Structures are given as structure tokens and as C-alpha cells.
Amino acid sequence: xxxxxxxxxxxxxxxxxxxxxxxxxxxxxxxxxxxxxxxxxxxxxxxxxxxxxxxxxxxxxxxxxxxxxxxxxxxxxxxxxxxxxxxxxxxxxxxxxxxxxxxxxxxxxxxxxxxxxxxxxxxxxxxxxxxxxxxxxxxxxxxxxxxxxxxxxxxxxxxxxxxxxxxxxxxxxxxxxxxxxxxx
Numbered sequence: 001x002x003x004x005x006x007x008x009x010x011x012x013x014x015x016x017x018x019x020x021x022x023x024x025x026x027x028x029x030x031x032x033x034x035x036x037x038x039x040x041x042x043x044x045x046x047x048x049x050x051x052x053x054x055x056x057x058x059x060x061x062x063x064x065x066x067x068x069x070x071x072x073x074x075x076x077x078x079x080x081x082x083x084x085x086x087x088x089x090x091x092x093x094x095x096x097x098x099x100x101x102x103x104x105x106x107x108x109x110x111x112x113x114x115x116x117x118x119x120x121x122x123x124x125x126x127x128x129x130x131x132x133x134x135x136x137x138x139x140x141x142x143x144x145x146x147x148x149x150x151x152x153x154x155x156x157x158x159x160x161x162x163x164x165x166x167x168x169x170x171x172x173x174x175x176x177x178x179x180x181x182x183x184x
Contacts, residue, residue: 024087024088027087028083028086028087028088030149031086031087031149031152031153032061032081032083032086034149034150034152034153035061035081035095035153035156036057036061037150037153038150038153038154038156038157039053039055039061039063039079039157040055041154041157042063042157042160042161043055049165050065050161050164050165051065051066053065054066059082059083059084060080060081060082060083061080061081061083062078062079062080063078063079063080063157063160064076064077064078064100065077065078065160065164067164067167067168067171067172067175068171068172068175068176072175072176072179073101073102073105073109073175073178073179074101074102074105075099075100075101075113075135075171075175076099076100076101077097077098077099077100077160077163077164077167078097078098078100079095079096079097079098079140079156079157079160080095080096080098081094081095081096091139092139093139094139094140094141094142095139095140095156096137096138096139096140097124097125097126097137097138097140097156097159097160097163098126098133098134098135098136098137098138099113099117099121099126099134099135099136099137099163099167099171100133100134100135101113101133101135102133103132103133106178106182108178109174109175109178110130110135112174112178113135113171113174113175114130114135114136116170116171116174117135117136117167117170117171118136120166120167120170121136121163121167122136124138124159124162124163124166124167125138125139125140125159126138126163140155140156140159142155
């Protein structure tokens with residue numbers, strides 16, 4: 001083990017590594033504050049082509065832009081993050097952008113949404129498959145590091161707006177077409 005260069009690097013720089021690791025929580029808190037500030041800027045600028053978002057802060061924060069609502073099947077984009085996982089290790093360390101519909105919606109509608117939206121959504125970073133709620137999702141990782149957290153937070157909301165504006169028409173057509181066929 002003593003011949004392992006990574007182990008030797010750690011042993012040589014252990015105190016400094018631990019000092020840097022202690023900065024993870026304050027950095028994650030700063031990122032969350034930047035994301036919350038950007039969510040309020042985003043909400044204040046909504047209108048016209050963008051609906052006013054629903055903001056649900058908490059341990060997991062959700063920013064929701066509805067595409068379709070009752071009486072049609074509910075489909076929306078959301079940007080979300082988990083406070084305890086930001087800037088951590090593994091999945092969920094960055095905010096996630098998702099196309100969402102309830103798991104109670106018919107499987108046929110979910111399949112149509114997946115097939116209609118796959119290629120454009122992948123371009124917007126929604127490169128991961130579905131779960132019971134998410135039709136597609138993906139983590140919004142920064143393009144380069146180090147990051148300016150304020151710019152990164154605003155970029156997350158710009159990506160949400162761009163995906164919404166590009167995809168709302170095709171998604172609405174799928175939902176409306178499905179509703180029409182279901183009534184027939």
C-alpha cells in the first residue's frame with residue numbers, strides 16, 4: 001500500500017485535504033442560496049410565454065412549470081435539488097431537470113410522452129430514463145469547473161425555461177391527442 005501513489009498523496013496532504021473537505025457544507029449552502037435567489041428572479045420575470053412557477057422549498061426544493069393541467073393529464077417540467085445532497089458524492093449532487101407526470105396516468109400516455117420527447121429532451125440534459133414519476137430526467141452539471149454559483153444557478157433556470165418553451169407545444173399535442181382518443 002505504501003507504494004500506491006494515491007495513498008502517498010493523501011498521507012502527504014492529509015491535513016489540507018481535510019481542511020478542504022470541511023468546506024463542502026458551506027459551499028452546498030451557498031449553492032442552495034444561489035438557487036433559491038435565482039428561483040425568485042425567475043418567478044418575478046415569468047409571464048408571457050412562461051407561466052409563473054410553483055416553488056416548493058424544503059429539504060427537497062421543487063420549481064414547477066405546468067404544461068397541461070386538469071381536466072387534461074398533468075404534465076410539467078421541474079427543476080429540483082436535495083439540500084443534503086448538493087455538491088456531495090454520487091447521484092443528486094447537482095440540480096435535476098425533469099419532465100414529470102403522475103404514475104396514475106395511463107401507461108400509453110407515458111409511452112407517447114417518452115417517444116415524442118426523447119431526442120429534444122436529451123439535448124436539454126434530460127439524458128436519463130424514467131421512474132414512476134419522471135418521464136425523463138437529468139442532472140444539470142456545470143459545463144466547466146470551477147463554477148460561479150450565481151451564474152450556474154441562473155443557468156439552471158435558463159435551461160428549465162428553454163426546455164419548457166421548446167417542448168410545451170409537442171407535449172401539449174401528445175396530451176390533447178391522447179385525451180381525444182380516450183374519449184372516442
